[in-house]
Amino acid sequence: MYFDYKGCCNTKVNTCIIFFKGAIKLKEKLTIGEMAKLRGMTTETLRHYDRINLFKPQYIDSHSGYRYYSIFQYEVLGTIKELRQLGMSTDEIKDYFNERNFSKSLDILKAKHADLVSKLNELTDLEENIREKIVYLDHVARETELQTVMFRELGRRKLITLNEKINNNLELCYGVIRLENMLAEKTPILASNRLGILIQEADLRTKRFEEPSVIFVVAKSKEKIPKQYQRIVPAGLFACIRYNGELLWNRSESLSKIFDYLDEGGYQITGDALQIMHVDITITDKPNEITFEIQVPVQKV
Template identity: 85%
Template sequence: MKEKLSIGEMAKLRGVTTETLRHYDRIDLFKPQYVDSYSGYRYYSIFQYEILGTIKELRQLGMSTDEIKDYFNERNFSKSLDILKAKHTELVSKMNELVDLEENIRGKIEYLEHAAREKELQTVFFREIGSRKLITLHEKINNNLELSYGVIRLENMLSEKTPILASNRLGIMISEADLKAKRFEEPSVIFVVAKNKEKIPKQYQKTVPAGLFACIRYNGELLWNRSESLSKVLEEIKKMGYRMSGDALQIMHVDITITDKPNEITFEIQVPVEKT
């Protein structure tokens, strides 16, 4: 064992590269303690191991070299504790973001795997759907240009970090009045289904009660190519002895973030019904 270590020996001992140590030397963050007056060789002291270990730990916390310099400048208990508390808060925030991101991606994967197994189109079916809270700007969408801006505005209202596309949560509301009048291609209000933890002002919220819905899926590139599907749904509702009980929802089932093939882009229309 020896006290003086070459740059290679210190790098190997602490699991860093020699270039990292040279960089720390150049920026005056961590400098060799000894310089041979004859050869000019620079040596670290084994007793500097604690400083380099602390630098490694602080780098793992995401601190910049300038922040680490400040950490070592006139260190004292209170200052060190405050810096570590601040970094811990940042770390927890990043971890929460990663947890949310993982949940969103996992949910999208599960949804898309489920969607891949449901290939029957233009067939009306009935199913119970639970209560949903929608977030909406209460603005009607007339074309794809307005749709693009509407999606962006809705995403900016959410706290989640991943886009709302590819999640079967984005859609438009088709008013009951338009359905009864068979105005199937009228402009419709855009919405996104909110997650429970979202805190959105009440004026942007709309609750869709739980109940029975008459549903149909169709494919194509445009939201408004739905006349055939809506006609089939209304015919089936009448045939089965039901009546509409509210606005319909048209959900983007498989959207343009997943595929650019028109025959794979799928929408699901959901019309709330009750017995006559």
């Protein structure tokens, strides 16, 4: 039987729609190619489902040995396709079809939905982090001035710190890893201005600019970190300077410029300074592109 228009499968009769050059042929038994085409799948996918006993042809021709699907299997295959789109593994789908009932199917779908919501939240956080980093790096690309002291009003910040001083690059590597492992967010400090070290006020006042320093990362508001690892930097006025180079501790020249500027302008420091990794090795291999920013809290005398 042929029709010149598109229709749909009729489960009340042993018929099925197959497209041939614009016409439609209805039949019950389908070859693997016909079933694959009908469901928008590949024949290899159906062969794989057959091999793992997930979805097998219903008929085997006793003479030719050819295997055929029944059109009445269409709904099972459609369900498999939908569950795969939901991210379920073939083993999970097998379990879904094993002794199915309403309550079991509902529970499985609820669990999968919760999993998808969790993954969606992770992707949302990831997108937010990447978007913020792109905005930040675009801003950095427009700023080229180095070794110039400038005053900036900066807001209150919550730092996460191990409260341990870093003496060398080896300790720095392990410190960064430990800080990252404390954060729940995805790609937390890659290519951002959130990682840095604290230069103690006592070392600043005695001009011991290259003393070991405490490493930190600026926390986001959603982070839940034990209080012993938190430190608050109050909002206020900061004298800032940027310099480039590979080494974290090569800051004496920049700090000396800040203090000369403060002395001339009648300012005094009010706390520990922050040295932020402005552009680091996650972004570039070129030493002259690696940039640090020193932020010293100050007030007018």
